[in-house]
Amino acid sequence: MSDYSLSTLQNAPARAPVDAALVQFRPASLSSIIGRIEEAVDDETASINTDVNFDVKASNARKSRYLYELTRAMKGFGDASDLAVHRDGIIRLHDKLAANEAAIKAHLSAVGEVAALLQDAIRASETDGTYSAGQFGGAG
Secondary structure, three states: OOOOOHHHHHOOOOOOOOOHHHHHOOHHHHHHHHHHHHHHHHHHHHHHHHOOOOOHHHHHHHHHHHHHHHHHHHOOOOOHHHHHHHHHHHHHHHHHHHHHHHHHHHHHHHHHHHHHHHHHHHHHHHOOOOOOHHHHOOOO
16 A cells, blocks of 8 residues: 555645545545446346345445445535536436335335245145134134
């Protein structure tokens, strides 16, 4: 790793003061972060719909890491007018997140339906064909 650090920049002669947040997160960085989040969300949405071996846990970890980066990047901006440059990317990300949410909800619903079918099959296999107490209003 380089010995050239933020403190080197801050101590440089005849330069304007350096804000650490702005050095670390320039507007291009925010665009880059938004792009990475979009890619992760697109991958997850497509994989949820097509890949039975999709690793949801790893995908959530990746999205959490990007959310952390986005949160840090947002601290580098003074006000909302500074974010206007990124309006299109933010809107695009919002739309992709909405589609991702719908895919996740559909996936969870399908998982719930399969679980209910399995529960019914287990209950049916455990009965011997006689009536249970539950059918007569008992605790069953």
